[in-house]
Amino acid sequence: MSTPTLPAAFADAFTVPSTGDLEISAYRLRDGPDNGPALIWAHANGFNAGCYQPLLDRLSGHFQVFAFDARGHGASAKPRGNIAHDYAMLRFAEDLRAVAVRVRQAIGAATPLHFASHSLGGLAAVLLEAALAEAPFDSLTLFEPPIYPPGDHQERAAALRHAPNFIRWAAGRRNHFPDPETLRAEVEKIITYRRFDDAMLAAYLVAAVEPAPGGGLALRCPGQIESAIYANCPDSGIFEQTAKVATRTRIYATDQTVLPELHSWAPGTMASIAANMPRAEARTMPGCLHLMAQEDPDACAAAIIDHALG
Numbered sequence: 001m002s003t004p005t006l007p008a009a010f011a012d013a014f015t016v017p018s019t020g021d022l023e024i025s026a027y028r029l030r031d032g033p034d035n036g037p038a039l040i041w042a043h044a045n046g047f048n049a050g051c052y053q054p055l056l057d058r059l060s061g062h063f064q065v066f067a068f069d070a071r072g073h074g075a076s077a078k079p080r081g082n083i084a085h086d087y088a089m090l091r092f093a094e095d096l097r098a099v100a101v102r103v104r105q106a107i108g109a110a111t112p113l114h115f116a117s118h119s120l121g122g123l124a125a126v127l128l129e130a131a132l133a134e135a136p137f138d139s140l141t142l143f144e145p146p147i148y149p150p151g152d153h154q155e156r157a158a159a160l161r162h163a164p165n166f167i168r169w170a171a172g173r174r175n176h177f178p179d180p181e182t183l184r185a186e187v188e189k190i191i192t193y194r195r196f197d198d199a200m201l202a203a204y205l206v207a208a209v210e211p212a213p214g215g216g217l218a219l220r221c222p223g224q225i226e227s228a229i230y231a232n233c234p235d236s237g238i239f240e241q242t243a244k245v246a247t248r249t250r251i252y253a254t255d256q257t258v259l260p261e262l263h264s265w266a267p268g269t270m271a272s273i274a275a276n277m278p279r280a281e282a283r284t285m286p287g288c289l290h291l292m293a294q295e296d297p298d299a300c301a302a303a304i305i306d307h308a309l310g
Contacts, residue, residue, distance in 0.1 A: 005050030005074040005207045005220065006067070010057075013075070016068070018098040019091060025049075025075035026068035026099055028106070031060040037112040039063035039308065040103055040137075042096065042121025044293075045146075046170065046226040048074030050207025052118070054199040055293055058301035062309060063114070066103050070120065071095055072225040074207070083228040089236045092120065093127035100128075100136040114308040116141040118293040118300075120229065122251075123147065123238060130241035140249040141304045143285065143292055147242070148234045149269045158265035159234065166230045173223035178216045183209060192291050200294040239269075242276040249280035250307040252300075254289050266290065 004013040004025060011027040018024050027049055041056060043049055049056070049067035059065050069076040070092060079086040104113065115125050115137040122145025129135045148163070149155045177183040184205060187193050196204065209217040253270035256263075267284065274282035285292040285299060293300045 002075045002210055002220070005048045005069055006053060006056075010053065011067070014102075016098045016102045018071070018095040022071060022077045022079060022095075024068055024071065024077070024095050024099060026066065026102065029056060029060045029065040029067075031057075032064045033062070034064075035111075037063055037114060037138075037309065038103060038107045039065050039114045039116060039304070040096075040099060041065065041067040042115070042117035042124060043067070043070065043073070044119035044121065044291075045229045046073075046221050047118075047204070048207055048220055050074065051204045052200075052293060053203045053207070054197070055297040055301055058297060059304060062305050064107060064111075066099070068095075068099050070124075072229070073221040075220075078222070078225060083225070084232070087225065087228050088232055089123050089127055089238060090131060092124040093132055096121075096124040096128050097132060097134060097136075104136065112138045114139045114141070114304075116143075116304045116308070117145070118143045119146055119290065121145075123233075123236070126238055126242060126245055129247060130238070130244040135247050137247055139308045140245075140247050141307045142249065142251045143300060144253050144266050144270060144290055145251070146233050147238045147269065147273055148236070149265070149272065150239050153239075153269065153272065155265040155268045158263060159269065162265060163230065163234045167227050170223050170227035170230055173219065173226065175219045175222055176212055176216055177209065177218075180205065180217065183217055192289060193294075195289065195291065196294045197297055200297055204294070239273065239276075242273050243278075245277045246279060249274070249277055250303070251280060251282045252285045252292065252303060253282060254292070255284050255286055258287060258289055264290075
């Protein structure tokens, strides 16, 4: 395990053993209502809990906030032996189950427990309930989980055209930077990252990397792992299982009016997923693309609070 992605002054770090005794790095924010409802936050592929510190800070006024670094990310273990197996979507659900059990032990049996996530983290929550038949949460707030539409869906072709771009991009990511200035310059080349809120960008530049053994900085989620996770998404079969998710759910999708010339397969797919679930609704996050939590943390925090506590 490497150093935590959230600073000690902000959150207490602990580890949770998951499948095969793989260790997941988890966090409990120091601020928050002692007897209030609890929330687990799960991050997107290529990020980690620390990358969302400003968003988590906003949530801590309303919840006992917990977060964790997914396998292959941040301070959690990064298995390399069998990438197809170790980063299959079901592994993330198993990890979330382990974290949820530990959190429940910490907060007691009577405290409401909610879940919110950006992108990849939402897949884990859906599979936890649909494939592992466990529903530990009182609500799910999912910011555009990459649940690909099935073969007969009108957005399937668009989704499959989109997928290889991210697989190739992540595989070719620069993993080492001599200094923070070089990291910032590299990040600013990414069009979607230029849309980040200033505080969220600052958090990313600190949390996404760690000191490299030979000097400089290294990504805390190597491009090889990020790419493998993207590659495991399109044929994961999660869409077909969404009808089994009965937890009260709200799903937020890209605002297609931001870049109307570029069709996104996600909004139509998110609407179909919500329609499949017994107690779900789909909404748009106004003015935002897929990285909505980074673009508008105020709106995303407000959405979580409204859905979970409203």
